[in-house]
Amino acid sequence: MSTTYTVNQLASLTGVSIKTLHLYDKLGLLKPAIRTDSRYRLYQEKELLRLQQILFYKELDFPLKEIIQILDDPEFNLIRALEGHKKLLQFKKTRIHKLLKTVDNTIYSLKNNIMLNTDELYDGLSAEQAMEYRAEAIKAYGNDAVTKAEDHLKTLSRDEIKQLVNRQKELAKELSLLKDQNHTAPNVQQLIHEHYLNTRKLWGTYNATDKQAEAYKGLGKLYLTDERFTAVNEKTDAEFTAFICKAMAYYADHELS
Amino acid sequence: MSTTYTVNQLASLTGVSIKTLHLYDKLGLLKPAIRTDSRYRLYQEKELLRLQQILFYKELDFPLKEIIQILDDPEFNLIRALEGHKKLLQFKKTRIHKLLKTVDNTIYSLKNNIMLNTDELYDGLSAEQAMEYRAEAIKAYGNDAVTKAEDHLKTLSRDEIKQLVNRQKELAKELSLLKDQNHTAPNVQQLIHEHYLNTRKLWGTYNATDKQAEAYKGLGKLYLTDERFTAVNEKTDAEFTAFICKAMAYYADHELS
DNA sequence: TCTTGACTCTTACCTTAGGTCATAGCCTAC
DNA sequence: GTAGGCTATGACCTAAGGTAAGAGTCAAGA
Numbered sequence: 001m002s003t004t005y006t007v008n009q010l011a012s013l014t015g016v017s018i019k020t021l022h023l024y025d026k027l028g029l030l031k032p033a034i035r036t037d038s039r040y041r042l043y044q045e046k047e048l049l050r051l052q053q054i055l056f057y058k059e060l061d062f063p064l065k066e067i068i069q070i071l072d073d074p075e076f077n078l079i080r081a082l083e084g085h086k087k088l089l090q091f092k093k094t095r096i097h098k099l100l101k102t103v104d105n106t107i108y109s110l111k112n113n114i115m116l117n118t119d120e121l122y123d124g125l126s127a128e129q130a131m132e133y134r135a136e137a138i139k140a141y142g143n144d145a146v147t148k149a150e151d152h153l154k155t156l157s158r159d160e161i162k163q164l165v166n167r168q169k170e171l172a173k174e175l176s177l178l179k180d181q182n183h184t185a186p187n188v189q190q191l192i193h194e195h196y197l198n199t200r201k202l203w204g205t206y207n208a209t210d211k212q213a214e215a216y217k218g219l220g221k222l223y224l225t226d227e228r229f230t231a232v233n234e235k236t237d238a239e240f241t242a243f244i245c246k247a248m249a250y251y252a253d254h255e256l257s
Numbered sequence: 258m259s260t261t262y263t264v265n266q267l268a269s270l271t272g273v274s275i276k277t278l279h280l281y282d283k284l285g286l287l288k289p290a291i292r293t294d295s296r297y298r299l300y301q302e303k304e305l306l307r308l309q310q311i312l313f314y315k316e317l318d319f320p321l322k323e324i325i326q327i328l329d330d331p332e333f334n335l336i337r338a339l340e341g342h343k344k345l346l347q348f349k350k351t352r353i354h355k356l357l358k359t360v361d362n363t364i365y366s367l368k369n370n371i372m373l374n375t376d377e378l379y380d381g382l383s384a385e386q387a388m389e390y391r392a393e394a395i396k397a398y399g400n401d402a403v404t405k406a407e408d409h410l411k412t413l414s415r416d417e418i419k420q421l422v423n424r425q426k427e428l429a430k431e432l433s434l435l436k437d438q439n440h441t442a443p444n445v446q447q448l449i450h451e452h453y454l455n456t457r458k459l460w461g462t463y464n465a466t467d468k469q470a471e472a473y474k475g476l477g478k479l480y481l482t483d484e485r486f487t488a489v490n491e492k493t494d495a496e497f498t499a500f501i502c503k504a505m506a507y508y509a510d511h512e513l514s
Numbered sequence: 515t516c517t518t519g520a521c522t523c524t525t526a527c528c529t530t531a532g533g534t535c536a537t538a539g540c541c542t543a544c
Numbered sequence: 545g546t547a548g549g550c551t552a553t554g555a556c557c558t559a560a561g562g563t564a565a566g567a568g569t570c571a572a573g574a
Contacts, residue, residue, distance in 0.1 A: 006550080006551080007550090007551070007552095008550070008551085018551085022552085022553090038551080038552085039551085039552060039553090040550090040551060041551085041552090
């Protein structure tokens with residue numbers, strides 16, 4: 001007589017639960033070799049081996065019904081099944097890859113939003129005021145320079161902008177010191193250009209291509225797709241404009257003073 | 258009054274099913290703005306936007322209950338949830354990656370098994386006979402040469418072996434012609450070495466490390482893990498031995514004749 | 515006004531691969 | 545004989561809906 005296993009023994013031997021063995025019995029996927037008079041299930045070597053095979057295909061994410069087919073139907077085309085399965089897995093993989101990117105983007109954006117709230121950015125400057133500064137900046141530096149700086153700022157992340165703001169402030173402080181020493185201030189455009197070369201980011205391109213993004217348009221929320229950051233926030237443009245104008249105005253103040 | 262949408266309109270607008278809208282209503286995830294006297298559901302802009310948000314988080318594979326939390330609980334730590342979610346996705350990704358490898362390996366091995374069945378390989382040669390040939394080959398070429406050839410053959414895929422068999426046959430034919438012309442036959446070891454350099458494969462390393470592989474040991478089936486091909490087939494070794502012995506004996510026949 | 519077809523409602527049951535609980539029978543050691 | 549552990553069965557539960565049944569509702573044409 002070959003050795004027999006109770007449900008408990010087979011379960012602990014293979015790592016599946018007793019309930020799972022019950023289920024497999026009911027489904028006809030794995031029938032015990034023996035049923036005692038008291039209806040206890042007893043399994044033997046053959047069933048152990050079959051269970052190993054079941055677990056193998058289960059590991060490959062095959063549904064139980066297909067495993068029954070694979071194991072019981074000699075005509076079943078396993079290779080075709082596996083190839084279909086492979087496509088499914090590849091699909092899942094690319095999907096998860098996209099999801100990971102999106103989650104990453106979302107985390108990044110949320111963190112930056114928290115790090116740099118609107119007040120901090122505005123610093124008490126209203127959009128109307130900013131527009132005035134902008135007009136002044138254009139008068140001082142020309143339309144192209146301001147537009148270029150704005151375009152550049154849209155390529156930066158918010159913490160980069162924050163850094164830039166700080167550097168602007170330091171620069172301003174430096175300028176006020178330099179002014180006393182009758183030196184020429186470094187060019188803001190140069191500063192921006194340096195930064196541009198170093199840390200180009202994905203921020204700001206507004207591409208409302210689909211219905212979903214369209215629906216978000218008026219919501220003032222972030223809608224982040226997998227391929228690119230899409231800031232669908234109508235305030236954003238105003239904020240950026242306000243910032244660049246403020247920065248320009250700030251610089252202009254110290255430059256002209 | 259703002260525009261209202263019936264279930265059908267909202268469903269076709271957003272691509273979700275009517276049943277899903279019913280479910281979301283029941284779960285409290287998305288309640289219609291209005292219920293008419295006849296209990297028809299009517300949605301408005303606000304609900305459309307909320308649905309877009311729901312779909313966004315659903316796209317990230319968040320369960321509905323968490324989406325309710327995210328949308329309704331202002332205290333909910335979204336970043337922490339996203340980071341936990343990210344880990345889950347990464348786990349899934351690596352798992353799918355492993356599964357893909359395993360499926361690939363399995364397909365490959367099955368195809369090779371189909372291409373080269375046992376009879377084709379044995380060609381009527383029994384393991385006992387092979388052992389005799391092996392002894393003869395050792396006598397003729399030394400133990401090291403035979404062992405080396407055997408080791409090499411274990412690194413080849415079955416169709417490569419098949420090719421090798423064919424090349425052996427051609428070689429033998431050539432040899433018998435050359436013999437009539439009193440030429441020296443080329444060296445089989447050279448042939449094998451060439452092949453070895455060209456097309457090294459993963460076949461044959463037998464590593465029964467875990468319980469599952471152990472259980473397969475006696476089954477005579479292929480058990481393929483993700484990292485390497487593991488041929489757990491007790492006949493395999495005998496087959497390889499039979500083959501190399503046959504090849505050697507074949508060569509020896511023609512060499513010595 | 516009536517009818518017809520399209521739309522919507524609720525309820526109930528089904529899906530995967532089991533998990534949990536309750537109740538009851540069985541086995542063995544003391 | 546009984547206590548504790550093992551086992552069986554059945555009922556109900558999960559997530560995110562799908563499908564079907566039966567009944568009520570709406571709008572347009574005759």
